[in-house]
Amino acid sequence: MIVRLTRRYEFFASHRLHCSTLTEEQNREIYGKCNNPHGHGHNYEVELTVQGEVDPVTGCVVDISALDRLADDQILTPFRYRNLNEEVEAFRTLVPTTENLGAEVDRRLRAAWPGAFAGRGPRLEKVRIRETERNICEITHTR
């Protein structure tokens, strides 16, 4: 029986949406007030959905503490209380939109996943990142 489990995490960070290959005017037009030179910030929520068989002994689809450690090492510690543009390597060149942030979270988790779960166990199905109540990005991997 395949079961999906979703775990939620939160971090607070600041960012500025600005693309260096566009003009100042284009940036203002595309990103609006998110282009404010001093930046602004959000309470980001990350939801990770994992999918797999329920272990008959533990009754669990995923070792939650292993997932928490992975989220802590790969996302929360590097992003929490940070200025994303200045302090996260990927966003020195990429604009930290919700889409790019979701993709970076997804990339980091996938890279570290085999190490955390020793090649067995659950599969990361979906990364969902909520920037505000009204702005949510989902990255889904279907097999």
Next chain:
Amino acid sequence: MVISKKVEFSASHICRSAQLTDAENERVYGLAANPLGHGHNYVVEVAVEGEPDPVTGMILDLKRLKEILDERVLEVYDHRLLNREVSPFDRVVPTAENIAIDIWNRMVSCIGERARLYSVKVHESSDLSVEYRGES
């Protein structure tokens, strides 16, 4: 009777006091002392107290309250780095406490005749909020 209205803004801030040393700032504010800043989706709930007008049935026209919130709070705070762009946070640490007091001060004089400002509640995250009810 009390009515309240809720609005949201996104902003960044740096929790550091110029009157404390670097070590003290880090001890007091922890990760929030990061000099490059971090941010929140702030939720502000403003409550107004009064008796409903016998004709309109309203304490205060909610459209008017929304306009006041837009002008006095959102236009000032939304998508800003509070320490650099919002007075008095060039001098005062923009904690949730000080934000609630500042919003109170910005709103208290413009609520109208029938009503008075009752409280300003600032939620910095889902598990932290502060409330200010003025100097009474």
